[in-house]
Amino acid sequence: MDSRASTVAELIAARWGDHRPGLWCEDRALTHHEVAAGAAARAALLADVLPPDAEPHIGVLLDNTPEFPLWLGAAALARAAVAGVNPTRRGAELARDILHTECRLLVTERAHLSLLKDLELPGLRLLVTDETGYADALAPYADAQPDASSATPHDRFLLYFTSGSTGAPKAALCSQGRLAAAGRSLAGQFSLGTEDVHYLCMPMFHGNAVIAGWAPALVTGAGVALRRRFSASRFLPDVRRHGATYFTYVGRAVQYVLATEPRPDDRDNPLRLGFGTEAGAVDAAAFERRFGVRLVEGYGSSEGGAAVQWSPGTPPGAVGRAAPGLVVLDPESRAQCPPARFDATGRLLNGDEAIGELVNQGPSPFEGYWRNTAAERERRRDGWYWTGDLFYRDADGYLYFAGRTDDRLRVDGENLAAAMIENILARYEGADAVAVYAVPDPVTGDQVMATIAGTFDPEAFARFLLAQPDLGTKMAPRFVRVAGRMPVTATNKIHRAALRKEGLRCADPVWWRPPGERAYRLLTREDLEHAEGPPAPTRGPSPVRRQGLEPRTR
Structure with a gap:
């Protein structure tokens, strides 16, 4: 593990001369050296094409192709920042994301050009990675070498979008130093090393893939295997093909994999760990039974202001034990909520009083939002970091997620x-x-x-x-x-x-x-049973989410 590097740029430059395989996507493979060289060439291009009087921001509207991590590396070396653009956005809302983050260059591919049709994007230059002219644009910089000497830990590196209750996503800031520190923390927590291969099947415009998957691989020198877009049916073949040992997930990805046809050799795979959010205790257990792979659920606010780490002994349904400074507060009184009480089946009994907002009263690495001081003030009320997420805490200090505070x-x-x-x-x-x-x-x-x-x-x-x-x-x-x-x-x-x-x-x-x-x-009544699903697992967050604070059987 590289424990000395304090910037992403240093981690990129450290791979120069490393000729081990380092990046795979479909039929393409690059060595660590080739990744560093590719990032250096793109960084040199950025130095020439970004206007000197503008913010050094580039938008990346790409699937998980090798170009995405190459441009992340380029931005780090060039002391620029990447705004990951979400291809599920449409029309004026998509244009707003690009314009709000003041991107002067948008890196994209032919598959996404139709999303940009008829959008008003003044002053924006397009670079299409799978068109003939792209290679010509990079050719003059083929001999560039990565130089991390000017990068600092405080350099703005990511602007990644989080949703707001007003309808306009906020662009959370992440510096090179914070991303490098997050990579070191996860690598240490999960004992990740040089021989691991990180499978990135979640979209890289999200923080999950970059912070929890790409960053720890940079720190350790591990390989990265990309899936252009998540595919449940290709999950296990990809893992075997690339020898993947670690992967990240969000949302229903785990359920989709479990929905594939079971095979007698499902446990014949190199994976040892998955890390993410929202799989649920029932599906996590089913995944481990079927594939022999442990899933670790974590919580971290997108902005980096608070995090909860799973540890051995964490009860089913809980996210982890509250670290010093993390408290559950009543937003009105600012008082701590009393501990949760459960019945014999593990169902929450006192949701009305136990559920409150998770607040970090200790030091917070939150770095703010781009051009949104009102949202920053809302997060930093009373000098504390308010997550906007609802939790409850049991008598032993374990935290359970219970939903979000706004719409x-x-x-x-x-x-x-x-x-x-x-x-x-x-x-x-x-x-x-x-x-x-x-x-x-x-x-x-x-x-x-x-x-x-x-x-x-x-x-x-x-x-x-x-x-x-x-x-x-x-x-x-x-x-x-x-x-x-x-x-x-x-x-x-x-x-x-x-x-x-x-x-x-x-x-x-x-x-x-x-x-x-x-x-x-x-x-119909029959449809209702299908739509609501089977009964929820006990001691988890499901019984209280989205139906007020009363327990509920799904």
Whole structure:
């Protein structure tokens, strides 16, 4: 492990002259030396093409191809910052992400050019990695060598998007020093080493793949195997092909792998560890039984302000033990919430008082948001870091995740803002009012539910969704409640808490779109059982998520 390097640039430069295989993707393989050389060439190109009077920010709109880590390395060497652009965003929202982070160069590929069609992106230069002119653009810099001497730990390195309740994602900042430190921490925690191979099947525009997968590989000199896009059916063949020993995941990825046809040789694989979030205790246990691979669930706010580490002895459903400074507070009184109490089956009994917001009262590595001082102030209230996430804590100090404090949804590992989806659905001709909120997914995360006050034609609504250019691939409502009148509070605001609490079991008709289908049909009692899934595991977060604070059987 390289314990001396304090910047990502130093970690990139350290691989110069290392001719071991270091990066694989499909049929392409690069040595560590070739990765360092490729990063150096791109860094030299950046020095020539980035305007000197602009922020040194580049957008990367790529699948997980070798170009993505090469441009990350280039940005580190050039003291530039990368904004990972989410290809599930559409239209004006996609343009907003690029313009907000002040990117003057966008690195992309032909497959994503259609997303940029008709967008107003003044002053933006495109570099398309799979077009003929790309190799010509890089050719003059082929002899460049990585020089990390000017990089500092404080250099801005990542601007990665997190969802906000107002509908506009915030660009969280991550410096070279913080990413290098995160890589060292994870490598040490999981005893990762030079001979490991990290399988990156989660998208690299997310922090999970870069911080939890790529960074520790840089620190140790491990190899990295990329999957262009996650594929459950190719997961085990990829792992065997590349000799992968470690992988990261988010959301329902683990469930998708478990849904593949079991084989007698499933345990014949080189993996020893998976690290991520939201797999759930039941699926984690099933994964270990089937593949012989332990999954470690962790929690870390995207902004880096708080983290909870799993350790041996952590109860099922818990994330880990609270580190010094981490407390669960009542947001109104600022008082610590009392410990959680469970019944004999492990179901939470005192959610009303035990659930509060996770707050870091100790030192925080949070580095802020790009051009969003209001959001920074919200995070740093009272001199503490407020995560925006709900937790409860048992008598032994173990923490359990219980949801989010604002109108955010997490669908298949993607954070979405309800307000954004509401703005799109409000265009539907039959809608007098629209509210969007989360209902629990049967396995992990959320499903999108909308209440529409007005008239509803299921066929017309499905056609309407297909016609919206800015409706991202995760945004279409799985459930639509049709109400004669939108419930409101005493101050005439939409009563979102009541809508969430009633969920699918409401008096109004609910239409739904079964997985894999585009057409909506009325939700029946039999459908309801399928949509809500099997009973939730005990002592986990599921019984309290998204249905107020009362225990619930799914």
